[in-house]
Amino acid sequence: MTTANVIKVAAIGLSLTATTAFAAEHENREGWPESFTVGTASQGGTYFAYGSGWANLVAEELGLTGGGEVTGGPMQNMALVHTGEAQFGMTTMGPAAESLEGTNPIAPGLQMTNACAMFPMYQTPFSVTALSSSGIESISDIPEGARIGFGPAGSTSDTYFPRMMEELGVDFERRNGGWSDLGGQLQDGLLDVIAFAAGVPVPAVSQLEVQTDVNIIEFTEEEQQAILDAFPVSQFEIAADTYTTLEEPARSVSMWNFAIANCDLPASFVKAVVDVVMSDNERMVNIHRAASSTLPENWDKNTVMKWHPGAAEWFMENADADISEDMIYSNM
Structure with a gap:
């Protein structure tokens, strides 16, 4: 059913009559792609x-x-x-x-x-994750020259999160890759932090929680305001029941x-x-x-x-x- 690049689902039938409530409305399919x-x-x-x-x-x-x-x-x-x-x-x-x-x-x-x-x-919240063993519990704890994974090159996360980190005064080494790959690198100690911009729960974070102890790091009120002032984002809270790691909502920002x-x-x-x-x-x-x-x-x-x-x-x-x-x- 799946390949590395494309997941395809074959048609259940050639007509809508047996498979959907939309049959009458969508009988005219002129110009539709197959x-x-x-x-x-x-x-x-x-x-x-x-x-x-x-x-x-x-x-x-x-x-x-x-x-x-x-x-x-x-x-x-x-x-x-x-x-x-x-x-x-x-x-x-x-x-x-x-x-x-x-x-x-x-x-x-x-x-x-x-x-x-x-x-x-x-909405896509911007959130930061580190291993609990790293001792990183806040943005200010991120050490100088930290190796931060920002997701695939050209993604929303890679486009905006490095700018946000710079706005907050974080000095970092930029890394790119797929979220699953970056999660593995974090677990293996090859990254210090992953800066996620993705709908929650992020599958890679949920998987990390099962395998090891992580810190999901929220912005302080001051950090949140600085980002709101500088970027096209809005206030957001990651609900406490989103991840087992969270005990209370985490302050964030988001983009639709x-x-x-x-x-x-x-x-x-x-x-x-x-x-x-x-x-x-x-x-x-x-x-x-x-x-x-x-x-x-x-x-x-x-x-x-x-x-x-x-x-x-x-x-x-x-x-x-x-x-x-x-x-x-x-x-x-």
Whole structure:
């Protein structure tokens, strides 16, 4: 079922009549692709689990072949969706804004305006994890020259967390890699700290908790405020029941994530995909707990990207969304 790069789910049947409640509405499939790919991020991170999960759900419900693909995260996803190499992807608002402005490091100068907003996902908290044996219990405890893993190159974490650490006066040696790999390096003593930006619970942290004792480090009020003043993030608390290590909520900051679609995909197709994902939140939460925020009323958290026409139509019909015409993509 799985490969190193792509998880595919075969269609259960060729018609919707036996597999989905969406049959009558989605009989007209003119221009629909026979298969699709969702750009996610590295294995061991929330994007991969969440993205592969909703891709599989859509494939099953709509009788298509589709799945999640391992990528470098939001920056690469914006590029893949813009060019059409991936039909769908996931991004955070910061990398989306940079990509639209033409400052995505993958293709400097290219304004990636053919990637459209599709549906709200969840907030990405920024959090720090170290082994308990390291003695690191706060940001100020991080030693000079610490080896910090910031996730895959070009990811939201790698884009923003080093800047945040510099803002807080931390001197570090920057390391990149997939979350599972970085978790193994932390456990083996090859890293001092991992700086995560991922939906919680982060699978790699949950796995570390089972195997060893870790410290999940929160920001102080002063540190949180300094980051809020300098970056496009909002206040966030990681709930105490997120990890067994936590005894009380951990102070953090977060950035919203949105699913994105190539703007040239048929409106009826994108609307059907949004319908599958947004119409039954319980199924999404069963895929990943972060999906508790994948709710129609969070459509307004997108202030950056133009909406795909099919997605805009769904939210206007089902969530009373007030989306202005200039925020809906048009190739006219």
